[in-house]
Each structure stands twice: as structure tokens, then as C-alpha cells.
Amino acid sequence: MSISFEATQGLFHLQNKHMSYVIQLIHNAYPAHVYWGRPIRSGQLGSIIQYRERCSFHPNPVVEDRKITFDTMPQEYPAYGTSDYREPAYQVALTNGSTITELVYENHRIYQGKPVLEGLPATYVEQEEEAETLELALIDKLIGLRVFLSYTIFKDHAAITRSVRFVNEGNADLKLLRAYSTSVDFSHGDYDLLQLSGAWVREREMVRRPLAPGKLSVESSRGASSHQHNPFVALLSKDAGEDHGDVYGFSLVYSGNFAAHAEVGPYGTARVSMGINSFDFNWLLEPGQHFQTPEAVMVYSSEGLGNMSRTYHRLYRTRLCRGEFRDRTRPVLVNNWEATYFQFNAEKIESIASAGKELGIELFVLDDGWFGKRDSDNSSLGDWVVDKAKLPNGLEDLVARVNGMGLEFGLWFEPEMVSPNSDLYRKHPDWCLHVPDRRRTEGRQQLILDFSRADVCEEITMMIRNILKSAPITYIKWDMNRNMTEIGSAALPPERQRETAHRYMLGLYGVLETLTAEFPHILFESCSGGGGRFDPGMLYYMPQTWTSDNSDAISRLKIQYGTSIVYPISTMGAHVSAVPNHQVHRDTSLEMRGNVAMSGNFGYELDLTVFSDEEKEIVKKQIADYKQIRPLVQFGDMYRLLSPFEGNETAWMIVSEDKTQAMVAYFRVLAIPNDAIKTLRLKGLNPDFDYQVAGLQGEFPGDHLLYVGLPVAGLHGDFQSKIWLLERSSAE
Ligand code: DGJ
Numbered sequence: 001m002s003i004s005f006e007a008t009q010g011l012f013h014l015q016n017k018h019m020s021y022v023i024q025l026i027h028n029a030y031p032a033h034v035y036w037g038r039p040i041r042s043g044q045l046g047s048i049i050q051y052r053e054r055c056s057f058h059p060n061p062v063v064e065d066r067k068i069t070f071d072t073m074p075q076e077y078p079a080y081g082t083s084d085y086r087e088p089a090y091q092v093a094l095t096n097g098s099t100i101t102e103l104v105y106e107n108h109r110i111y112q113g114k115p116v117l118e119g120l121p122a123t124y125v126e127q128e129e130e131a132e133t134l135e136l137a138l139i140d141k142l143i144g145l146r147v148f149l150s151y152t153i154f155k156d157h158a159a160i161t162r163s164v165r166f167v168n169e170g171n172a173d174l175k176l177l178r179a180y181s182t183s184v185d186f187s188h189g190d191y192d193l194l195q196l197s198g199a200w201v202r203e204r205e206m207v208r209r210p211l212a213p214g215k216l217s218v219e220s221s222r223g224a225s226s227h228q229h230n231p232f233v234a235l236l237s238k239d240a241g242e243d244h245g246d247v248y249g250f251s252l253v254y255s256g257n258f259a260a261h262a263e264v265g266p267y268g269t270a271r272v273s274m275g276i277n278s279f280d281f282n283w284l285l286e287p288g289q290h291f292q293t294p295e296a297v298m299v300y301s302s303e304g305l306g307n308m309s310r311t312y313h314r315l316y317r318t319r320l321c322r323g324e325f326r327d328r329t330r331p332v333l334v335n336n337w338e339a340t341y342f343q344f345n346a347e348k349i350e351s352i353a354s355a356g357k358e359l360g361i362e363l364f365v366l367d368d369g370w371f372g373k374r375d376s377d378n379s380s381l382g383d384w385v386v387d388k389a390k391l392p393n394g395l396e397d398l399v400a401r402v403n404g405m406g407l408e409f410g411l412w413f414e415p416e417m418v419s420p421n422s423d424l425y426r427k428h429p430d431w432c433l434h435v436p437d438r439r440r441t442e443g444r445q446q447l448i449l450d451f452s453r454a455d456v457c458e459e460i461t462m463m464i465r466n467i468l469k470s471a472p473i474t475y476i477k478w479d480m481n482r483n484m485t486e487i488g489s490a491a492l493p494p495e496r497q498r499e500t501a502h503r504y505m506l507g508l509y510g511v512l513e514t515l516t517a518e519f520p521h522i523l524f525e526s527c528s529g530g531g532g533r534f535d536p537g538m539l540y541y542m543p544q545t546w547t548s549d550n551s552d553a554i555s556r557l558k559i560q561y562g563t564s565i566v567y568p569i570s571t572m573g574a575h576v577s578a579v580p581n582h583q584v585h586r587d588t589s590l591e592m593r594g595n596v597a598m599s600g601n602f603g604y605e606l607d608l609t610v611f612s613d614e615e616k617e618i619v620k621k622q623i624a625d626y627k628q629i630r631p632l633v634q635f636g637d638m639y640r641l642l643s644p645f646e647g648n649e650t651a652w653m654i655v656s657e658d659k660t661q662a663m664v665a666y667f668r669v670l671a672i673p674n675d676a677i678k679t680l681r682l683k684g685l686n687p688d689f690d691y692q693v694a695g696l697q698g699e700f701p702g703d704h705l706l707y708v709g710l711p712v713a714g715l716h717g718d719f720q721s722k723i724w725l726l727e728r729s730s731a732e
Pocket of ligand 1: 367
């Protein structure tokens with residue numbers, strides 16, 4: 001890995017064994033984008049850029065060089081108003097009413113390591129040698145605006161991270177109307193755009209569509225990254241599939257409003273830009289103040305989507321997730337939500353925990369309803385005091401009893417919310433996001449606390465801290481169940497109201513930083529009505545997320561497959577729930593439900609006390625089996641074999657880093673009469689190893705499994721599944 005600078009041509013070359021990324025300073029002033037893709041040698045790289053010779057309607061900002069027009073020049077951080085009419089990466093309003101700025105190169109720094117982003121989640125390095133960073137300093141001298149473009153290339157990952165820092169060194173106020181994290185120009189637009197979109201209980205469906213002249217956008221203005229669109233897009237060459245073709249991934253390490261655009265210009269070039277959504281964003285930068293954008297993580301793969309995903313998986317698992325649990329296997333849990341909803345008492349909870357213990361469960365999680373007077377979702381958020389009507393001996397006593405059974409104890413919170421019917425709201429009616437004199441729109445009968453305020457963050461942190469100190473709690477489910485409306489803060493002046501949504505995220509990140517640092521032994525799992533905030537920002541603080549409120553095994557095939565495009569298995573909560581399923585009313589076998597949930601952080605979310613002896617035996621075996629393969633599942637490399645978005649079957653496999661172990665999971669939705677003979681060609685194995693397949697006689701050469709395949713047979717009926725475990729035969 002290295003970053004080189006060649007002064008005569010003004011060329012920066014960021015490279016590692018997976019890729020090259022090249023920037024050229026045009027006229028020693030304008031950072032142009034030259035190349036991103038497979039590794040290339042340095043040399044006459046500047047000649048790669050093709051210019052459109054001057055033609056009508058393209059203004060020429062550089063008088064002495066008529067071939068330059070920003071409208072056709074591939075750029076690193078394009079502006080609006082000085083001849084580029086495509087999507088700008090930033091826009092600044094001045095006190096004179098103008099939005100014209102011009103950033104030119106001032107100097108640069110190249111250094112080992114990767115800087116920390118102030119107040120924001122980001123990927124990191126543990127040793128400086130793991131990455132190298134280029135910082136380009138640009139300046140608009142007229143107004144004293146300095147902008148630092150930061151690029152980090154990792155040694156071992158096909159990934160570059162980008163972020164931007166704005167500093168007002170002038171004498172007048174500036175207003176940032178847009179401050180994207182990245183913008184990349186591609187020399188042609190012959191790509192498809194992949195996005196992960198959907199809705200509540202239908203998150204992260206794969207949507208692939210061709211680029212065309214004009215713009216495609218994927219964005220959220222909900223105050224959360226959202227169920228509807230994940231902060232991720234990728235450009236795929238037309239021939240790209242799971243295992244071949246060029247793929248360029250863009251993932252934003254942010255949990256709030258975001259936007260990603262892919263624009264094809266008049267000469268067939270494409271521009272991808274991404275950052276905080278500029279819609280309803282307006283950030284006042286007074287003299288001396290600075291603004292830091294979130295980080296965009298850009299991954300290149302010349303071997304299709306599967307390889308792109310594995311790059312994100314390894315990077316996010318090892319250099320985004322943090323804390324004790326990053327490298328620790330996660331406990332098998334039982335959660336009482338779908339078993340009891342709000343109707344439970346201490347005896348019921350203890351009976352579920354005790355049934356779980358008998359079956360091999362390691363952690364009991366008490367979900368919503370344990371605090372205030374919360375017998376439904378219409379009250380008590382913000383009153384984080386145990387409900388003595390349900391738990392008369394308090395939380396400490398319940399935790400002690402559950403611990404006494406040999407189980408760890410976890411607890412649900414929804415810290416960012418307040419119910420209008422709560423003591424907290426009655427005491428502090430101005431502590432929620434709101435706009436004076438306007439209706440406060442409720443969602444699930446709750447309002448959102450104004451986490452842009454330091455006093456609100458401190459009070460909530462204190463309440464949670466008190467609970468966490470009151471008993472040996474080792475897991476937190478951090479929920480968030482509505483999107484923002486009437487976004488405004490009583491603590492901000494009028495000219496800063498449109499900063500509220502981003503300030504909220506900074507406040508939330510601050511609270512999470514404090515609590516996760518104070519309670520490092522607690523495993524935090526984020527949740528937002530399931531996967532409404534399944535994003536890299538949350539994973540920085542909480543290494544796993546409840547993937548979806550939809551726990552139906554068949555729906556989960558698409559949800560988990562779509563999620564795996566960016567996020568590793570170790571980040572996905574996956575539970576077996578009751579049938580008929582509560583979200584889609586479907587009946588599936590316990591085996592099918594278990595097999596799907598085993599490709600995740602495994603658990604149960606149903607009333608274990610009502611199981612028959614036969615069901616208990618199945619569950620006991622599932623848990624024992626999962627414990628055997630847990631390190632493989634949670635920390636192995638994932639290879640997708642068959643897509644639920646393309647047919648009736650789904651298959652994926654997880655292979656250990658040394659390729660001595662693998663789990664293959666196959667799922668078939670509907671039975672097909674007199675179906676074709678099936679063979680599953682595996683991936684990721686070592687062709688030179690021999691493997692034993694549990695349950696099958698003999699040895700299977702790796703190359704046979706890869707190129708011939710594993711026969712799939714003996715499945716009858718709808719909703720069928722099969723898991724094979726492979727182990728390298730001991731070498732002679
Ligand atoms: C939404 C979550 O996704 C569910 O799992 C559950 O925790 C409920 N909230 C509780 O209100």
C-alpha cells in the first residue's frame with residue numbers, strides 16, 4: 001500500500017494490491033479524478049483524462065486554457081456555479097447572498113495511519129501501518145474557506161474512505177447548504193445502480209436498475225438512515241454478477257438523513273456522490289468554526305458483488321465495530337417480546353428464562369414494558385424506573401434470579417423517545433423535537449427527545465447509567481421506533497434550526513460513546529423497529545442490529561440476503577419465532593426457522609414454556625448445533641450461492657478464514673413437482689483440500705465441491721431447508 005505524489009504531473013496515486021485511485025491537479029489548482037479500479041502502474045497517468053474540446057454552452061473558467069470546462073472535467077469535489085452543471089459535492093451561501101465559491105489546491109499531506117473523525121463514527125486502524133492517508137487542502141481565498149479532502153487507503157482491504165472538513169477562516173458567517181462526503185466521476189455511464197430499499201418488515205431488498213442520462217437518487221429525510229433506503233449504493237458493470245465484473249460500492253457511516261446520487265452527463269460520464277442529505281440542511285459556520293462530514297467507505301471489486309461484500313464484511317467486522325464484543329462470539333438469547341408483548345409479570349419472565357436455560361440458552365432479554373406504567377405502547381417512554389406492578393421486587397431481584405439460573409440478563413430501552421403520557425414529558429414539554437405553535441405529530445403515540453440538546457443527552461445518559469449500575473446487566477437492546485417530524489429544537493436560535501437533525505445525530509453518537517465506554521462489558525444491539533437504522537454508524541457503537549421486526553423464516557431469506565450485501569453475519573440478529581408467524585401469518589417448521597436464524601446472531605423470540613417435549617428436543621439440538629458452529633458463522637467469510645431475489649431457492653455458505661470449515665445453507669420456498677435434479681456448486685473452499693460433509697459418507701475433494709457440486713435431494717413439501725457442515729479431512 002502506498003500513496004505517491006508525482007510533482008511534475010501533479011499526480012497522486014493511492015494504491016494497494018487490490019486497486020488504484022488516481023487524482024491529478026490540473027493547473028496545480030483543480031483536483032481532477034483520473035482513475036479508480038484494478039491496480040495500475042504509475043507513469044503517464046494524467047493522459048488518461050479525456051477532455052471534450054471547447055464547444056458551445058460550456059463556459060471556460062481558465063482563460064488561458066480553453067479546453068477546460070468543469071462541466072466535462074472529472075472532479076474530486078465539484079462546485080456549482082463556475083461551469084459544472086452536474087450534481088455539486090458542496091454548496092456554501094455567503095452573507096452577500098451569493099452561493100458561488102471556488103476551491104483551489106493549496107497543499108497536501110501524506111501520512112501513515114488514519115485520523116479519528118471528531119464526534120462521528122468511522123472505520124479505524126489499530127496500527128499506523130494498516131493505512132495511509134492523503135489530505136488535500138483546498139482554499140477559497142476570497143472568503144477564507146479552507147476545505148480538507150481526506151482519503152485513506154487500507155493496506156489489506158480494497159477500500160478507500162473519504163471525508164471532508166470545512167473550516168471558516170474568514171471574517172464573515174458562511175452557511176453550508178450541502179457538504180457531501182464523497183463524489184467520484186466515472187469515465188462512462190454504462191453501469192447499473194444497486195440499492196438496498198424496502199419498508200418496515202421488508203428491509204434491504206436488492207434493486208438493480210440501469211443508469212440513464214439524468215439522475216438516480218437514493219435518500220432518506222426521515223431523521224434516520226431508514227427502513228426505506230439503506231445508506232449504500234453500488235455501480236455494477238453490465239456484466240457484473242455475484243462472482244465477476246466491476247463493482248464500486250459506496251457506504252456512508254452515518255445513521256441520519258443521507259443522499260446518494262448517480263448522474264449520467266451529456267457525454268456519457270457518470271458521477272456518484274454521497275453524504276448528509278442536503279434537503280432541509282443548513283449549517284451556520286461562524287468565523288473560526290469548522291464542520292466535519294461523515295465518512296464514506298468506497299470499495300472496489302473486480303470480482304463481482306460477492307467479493308465487494310466480503311471486503312465490507314471484513315472491514316466492518318474488524319475495523320468499524322469496536323469493543324470487547326467485536327471479536328467475541330455472541331450469546332444465544334431468548335427475548336420475551338413476541339412471547340408476551342406488554343403482558344407479563346416476574347413469574348412469567350422467570351418461567352421463560354428457566355425453560356431457556358434447560359434448552360441451552362445463555363442470555364435472557366427483557367423487552368419493552370418493564371418500566372413506568374407501560375401496559376401498551378401509549379405511555380411511559382422517558383420514565384426509566386421499573387414498574388413495580390409487574391416486577392414487585394424490582395429489577396435487581398429479577399436479574400439475580402435469572403443469573404441464579406445460570407443465564408445472563410439483557411434489557412430493552414428506547415432512550416431517544418418520550419411518551420406524551422410520561423412524567424418526563426410533563427416536567428419537560430420542550431425536551432422533544434418540535435416547532436413552536438405547531439402540532440407535535442405523534443408516531444406510535446410517542447415523540448422524539450431532542451438529542452441535539454446537551455441537557456437532554458445528559459439526563460437520559462444518567463437515567464440509563466443508574467439502571468445499568470443497579471444490576472449486572474450484560475446486554476442492551478437500544479430501540480428507536482419512529483421517524484422525525486416537526487424537526488426543530490427549543491435550544492437552537494432561528495438561524496440554526498435546520499442543523500437540528502444532524503446535531504441530533506451528534507448528540508446520539510455522544511451518548512452512545514459515553515455509555516459504551518462506561519459499560520464495556522455490555523453487548524449493545526441496536527434496533528429501530530427492526531432494521532430501520534441498520535447502518536455503519538450504529539455498528540461503530542453497537543456491533544449488532546436486530547435485522548428486522550419480520551421474523552418469518554421465508555421473509556428473512558430476502559432480508560438477510562439483502563443485508564449481507566454490505567453487513568457481516570456477526571451484525572445480524574436472527575431469532576426463531578412462533579407460528580403462525582406474527583408478521584405474515586405463515587406456518588413454517590421449527591427446523592426451517594432454526595436453519596434461517598442460524599445464519600446470524602442466533603436466538604429465540606417466543607414462549608419456550610409452551611413447547612412440547614418433542615419441540616424442546618429440536619430446540620435443544622438447534623442450540624447445541626449452533627454453539628458448535630458459532631465462531632464459524634459469526635466470523636467466517638460469506639459466499640452467496642443462490643439469490644432469493646431471483647428464484648425459489650436461496651443458498652449461501654460461510655467458510656472459515658483457513659478454509660478448513662464451512663457451513664452450507666440451502667432453502668427452498670415452494671415444492672416443484674417433478675423438479676430438476678439439483679447440484680449446488682460451492683464457493684470459497686480450497687480446491688486442494690479434502691472435506692468431510694457431516695451426514696454423508698466418504699471424502700469430498702474441494703475441487704469436486706467447487707466445480708461439480710453437492711447434490712441436493714430428499715426435500716419434500718414447501719418451506720424446506722438443509723444445512724451441511726464441512727470439515728477438512730485431517731491431512732495424512
Ligand atoms: C420494536 C422492536 O423492533 C421489537 O423487537 C420490540 O422491541 C418492540 N419495538 C418493542 O416495543
